[in-house]
Amino acid sequence: MKKVKILYVEDEPFLAKIVKESLESRNYEVQLLSDGRNVMDVFAKWQPDVCVLDVMLPFRDGFELGTAIRKRSPTIPILFVTAKNETEDVLKGFAAGGNDYIRKPFSMDELLVRITNLLLLSGNSEGEKTTDVTEMTLGDFVFSPEKLTLSHQKNPPIQLSYREAQILELLCQHRNGTLERKHLLLSVWGDDSFFNSRNLDVYIRKLRTYLAADEKISIITLKGVGYRFMVEG
Structure with missing residues (x-):
């Protein structure tokens, strides 16, 4: 069975390492990037099934990346990770193409539930593309x-x-x-x-x-x- 591919962008090394290893232990394939510079190139070449984007990133923030990714792929699930609690920032995330958000600090259980839910909603829970009703x-x-x-x-x-x-x-x-x-x-x-x-x-x-x-x-x-x-x- 094809592994679900997760593009994960996080600039906190300790958190990034823990999340990457936890996801890989659950049979996800993870591409980890620490800033926003090369995200779009990796996205185009690797073609992930879901994107997990920290909001506060060097060079290009998560909202800018989310907007760019959504233009490339109208249906890919995007999960924003934020340390902020302001409603305005959450709404900005949805406006930037996000499907869901999770606030730091978070548990791996919560992250996994949100990723699983997004994949189910996108019809890609097994890492395979679906072609349901088109019109x-x-x-x-x-x-x-x-x-x-x-x-x-x-x-x-x-x-x-x-x-x-x-x-x-x-x-x-x-x-x-x-x-x-x-x-x-x-x-x-x-x-x-x-x-x-x-x-x-x-x-x-x-x-x-x-x-x-x-x-x-x-x-x-x-x-x-x-x-x-x-x-x-």
């Missing part, structure tokens, strides 16, 4: 989870963020049915904390705005339950 027709829209695009018959295509595409794909899987809020939060973020719940509200509002061009589509909030994604016709 979905939603009224006047065509949604591509793979390309992260939402195209309308009369309007320019919308480039979705990875998180927006994840949420829309889950809504599509429960089309004209009920998608529980807790299930959605656990599927996308791995936990249903208050912070993630507020983030979900923001993403739902964005998706409603995108889909407003077709009056036959609606995302209905079921208070205390979740959402109903209605697509007529």
Whole structure:
């Protein structure tokens, strides 16, 4: 079985050594870099399955790297490692293409859970690429989870963020049915904390705005339950 490849960028030598050895002991293949200089070259040549990026790095910080990586690969999972607790920095990480974050100091158990969850959500838990549904027709829209695009018959295509595409794909899987809020939060973020719940509200509002061009589509909030994604016709 092919090993899952993790690109790990961390400038603290002691922490980097511990994490690398712990991941390798669990059968992951790890490429460790100590600063941001050569990350994009290594990324292009090595083609990892997941990226774990410290935020505070010499030469190029984690957010800059995350943005560059996301442009190269719209679907690769990116996990930011941060020593900061400010909400603004966490939001900046998501805006830079991050799928999740973990705060220092962290336990290896927590890191492993987050990596495993990201791989499951990306359909790459065994280190093998999947090719599920490439396009979905939603009224006047065509949604591509793979390309992260939402195209309308009369309007320019919308480039979705990875998180927006994840949420829309889950809504599509429960089309004209009920998608529980807790299930959605656990599927996308791995936990249903208050912070993630507020983030979900923001993403739902964005998706409603995108889909407003077709009056036959609606995302209905079921208070205390979740959402109903209605697509007529």
